[in-house]
Amino acid sequence: MERIIRLSKGRETxxxxxxxxxxxxxxxxxxxxVANASSDALVLFGATGxxxxxxxxxxxxxxxxxxxxxxxxxxxxxxxxxxxxxxFEKFVTSAVHDMCGPSDGVTVHxxxxxxxxxxxxxxxxxxxxxxxxxxxAADRSVYFLGVPPPLASGTIATMGAVRLPPGSVLVExxxxxxxxxxRALNESLLKVFSADSVLRMDHYLGKEAVENLLAFRFCNPxxxxxxxxxxxxxxxxxxxxxxxxxxxxxxxxxxxxxxDVVQSHLLQLVGTVAMEAPADGTAEAFRERIAQALARVxxxxxxxLVRGQYAGYRAEAGVARDSAVETFxxxxxxxxxxxxxxxxxxxxxxxxxxxxxxxxVVDFVPAERRLWFAGEDPGPARLRFRLGxxxxxxxxxxxxxxxxxxGPMPVDLAFDLEAAGxxxxxxxxxxADAIHGRTGRFVSMRTVEESWRIVAPALDVRxxxxxxxxxxxxxxxAAGLPGADGWCAPL
Numbered sequence: 001m002e003r004i005i006r007l008s009k010g011r012e013t014x015x016x017x018x019x020x021x022x023x024x025x026x027x028x029x030x031x032x033x034v035a036n037a038s039s040d041a042l043v044l045f046g047a048t049g050x051x052x053x054x055x056x057x058x059x060x061x062x063x064x065x066x067x068x069x070x071x072x073x074x075x076x077x078x079x080x081x082x083x084x085x086x087x088f089e090k091f092v093t094s095a096v097h098d099m100c101g102p103s104d105g106v107t108v109h110x111x112x113x114x115x116x117x118x119x120x121x122x123x124x125x126x127x128x129x130x131x132x133x134x135x136x137a138a139d140r141s142v143y144f145l146g147v148p149p150p151l152a153s154g155t156i157a158t159m160g161a162v163r164l165p166p167g168s169v170l171v172e173x174x175x176x177x178x179x180x181x182x183r184a185l186n187e188s189l190l191k192v193f194s195a196d197s198v199l200r201m202d203h204y205l206g207k208e209a210v211e212n213l214l215a216f217r218f219c220n221p222x223x224x225x226x227x228x229x230x231x232x233x234x235x236x237x238x239x240x241x242x243x244x245x246x247x248x249x250x251x252x253x254x255x256x257x258x259x260d261v262v263q264s265h266l267l268q269l270v271g272t273v274a275m276e277a278p279a280d281g282t283a284e285a286f287r288e289r290i291a292q293a294l295a296r297v298x299x300x301x302x303x304x305l306v307r308g309q310y311a312g313y314r315a316e317a318g319v320a321r322d323s324a325v326e327t328f329x330x331x332x333x334x335x336x337x338x339x340x341x342x343x344x345x346x347x348x349x350x351x352x353x354x355x356x357x358x359x360x361v362v363d364f365v366p367a368e369r370r371l372w373f374a375g376e377d378p379g380p381a382r383l384r385f386r387l388g389x390x391x392x393x394x395x396x397x398x399x400x401x402x403x404x405x406x407g408p409m410p411v412d413l414a415f416d417l418e419a420a421g422x423x424x425x426x427x428x429x430x431x432a433d434a435i436h437g438r439t440g441r442f443v444s445m446r447t448v449e450e451s452w453r454i455v456a457p458a459l460d461v462r463x464x465x466x467x468x469x470x471x472x473x474x475x476x477x478a479a480g481l482p483g484a485d486g487w488c489a490p491l
Contacts (some may be wrong), residue, residue, distance in 0.1 A: 075116070
């Protein structure tokens with residue numbers, strides 16, 4: 001069914017007399033988990049911030065294209081004062097052009113035409129009253145909490161004090177700063193929203209390359225049968241960036257590498273690799289198995305943790321001259337499960353590194369026997385999942401070397417996700433899911449709690465991080481963490 005909403009002109013922010021047209025999609029059974037109905041409005045708190053520029057507006061543009069999933073709710077964009085309507089429209093147009101390349105002007109115009117822009121402090125009652133007026137014809141909304149963590153509590157409290165349409169709230173990672181603050185944030189949200197309407201975002205769960213890892217595991221019985229300590233010798237997870245903190249120095253001072261990447265992204269991947277087979281194919285069954293897997297991970301031991309800080313970090317804008325914040329973290333984790341007994345999970349994340357890459361590497365146990373015609377032992381087989389810009393997978397197996405020297409040689413069997421067809425960026429999936437009431441790609445509170453429990457000892461470390469040169473692989477001390485075989489260099 002189609003509805004037309006007309007909003008009267010507000011403080012020069014909502015175009016007067018404009019008709020917003022949108023489709024009321026029915027609830028979808030995608031993913032086997034529908035906890036929420038579809039929404040006819042989307043509220044973006046922090047609509048003019050860096051995240052909105054890089055991710056949210058490009059995602060909404062993609063969802064508005066003719067070939068995409070039909071996803072055209074009323075949008076209420078709340079930004080800080082200063083831009084005005086004209087400046088806001090230039091901001092959105094520039095964001096779409098910068099992140100999506102040459103854009104369809106008609107689609108951008110349509111996106112802006114159904115967007116009401118409001119300027120103000122999200123913790124102030126008058127700002128939230130204006131949001132409520134903009135939503136007066138909406139039945140159900142999605143509220144994206146894209147404000148800095150210190151402002152989140154005030155925004156949530158103001159939302160609870162104003163009569164807003166019911167709906168879901170999207171909360172960006174990190175969800176809290178530790179276990180205690182995560183629980184406090186959750187309690188404040190539950191005063192305003194029902195438990196199944198709190199959607200905790202980790203954009204890794206929207207990555208098609210991460211879902212590809214699940215497809216490899218559970219859609220190939222031969223691989224599922226080999227997924228344990230009898231066949232796998234170790235698991236390595238790398239998230240490295242060649243760039244530094246750029247203009248995010250003051251923000252990074254509040255979080256560091258452990259909170260920024262390890263607690264969220266990397267432990268989500270640990271849960272995905274280590275999980276048991278779900279009871280069924282529903283999204284909720286997968287989420288439960290990931291939480292159960294993380295519940296079996298021991299907290300990181302100080303002796304198995306290396307923290308580093310790249311040379312020059314303290315000179316970055318917004319960074320304290322005596323900062324002890326880590327820009328690199330490497331750790332070794334153990335999983336107390338029979339499937340993984342004795343198999344190390346090696347994690348590392350850093351900025352200012354030798355390369356930019358996101359990978360999960362599974363090393364298999366080497367063959368026990370040498371072939372009669374080969375003069376050397378074969379190396380271990382390896383399965384590498386590439387989760388970055390060129391997602392896909394590479395299976396490295398052993399084959400006979402041609403010619404007079406018939407020793408074993410590694411052969412790569414590669415799958416390029418991008419070559420298989422057009423893909424969606426993670427935020428495109430996540431925003432569409434939130435609007436259409438699909439919860440499978442969002443993080444459960446139990447997973448959040450287990451993740452903070454695992455990294456808690458790393459958050460209590462007060463020693464200064466070890467220095468490392470930009471363009472390297474981190475502090476020298478990290479090289480010995482995996483043992484004699486060392487780290488697997490990313491492709």
